Amino acid sequence: MLKPILLVEDSGQDVELTLAALTKARLANEVIVLRDGEEAMDYLSFQGRYVNRDRGNPALILLDIKLPKVDGLEVLAFIKSQPSLKSIPVVMLTSSREEPDLAASYQSGANAYVVKPVHFQDFVKAVQDLGGFWALLNEPPPGSVRFRRPE
Numbered sequence: 108m109l110k111p112i113l114l115v116e117d118s119g120q121d122v123e124l125t126l127a128a129l130t131k132a133r134l135a136n137e138v139i140v141l142r143d144g145e146e147a148m149d150y151l152s153f154q155g156r157y158v159n160r161d162r163g164n165p166a167l168i169l170l171d172i173k174l175p176k177v178d179g180l181e182v183l184a185f186i187k188s189q190p191s192l193k194s195i196p197v198v199m200l201t202s203s204r205e206e207p208d209l210a211a212s213y214q215s216g217a218n219a220y221v222v223k224p225v226h227f228q229d230f231v232k233a234v235q236d237l238g239g240f241w242a243l244l245n246e247p248p249p250g251s252v253r254f255r256r257p258e
Contacts, residue, residue, distance in 0.1 A: 128234030144177030
């Protein structure tokens with residue numbers, strides 16, 4: 108069974124664009140969309156409405172920095188502080204070009220930092236490249252099945 112991709116994004120437009128781009132990249136993984144940092148932490152720790160969700164971690168987390176309730180940097184710190192979560196690749200997918208956000212993301216354990224391009228075609232290309240990297244180029248930890256393109 109393929110592990111899902113977790114997309115933590117509060118902008119409806121960015122969710123739609125990211126889903127469209129991932130579809131164009133032809134990844135077969137389910138994409139789970141969460142709208143704020145608190146919901147992401149609940150999902151990852153099997154709490155709240157996610158207490159009975161299927162066990163297992165996502166293959167990849169695409170995480171915005173500017174989120175309601177709990178910001179993306181706090182979510183990232185939470186993920187990287189948990190032994191059961193810290194090996195999940197986390198890509199900060201954000202509109203922030205602020206150097207402190209970039210530095211804080213990497214200091215907190217982000218695997219990559221991608222600034223959302225303003226133009227639609229550039230955004231789609233960036234997400235497709237991101238999906239392609241994790242699907243085709245990155246070597247996952249031993250024993251894990253992360254991504255698969257449909258036959």
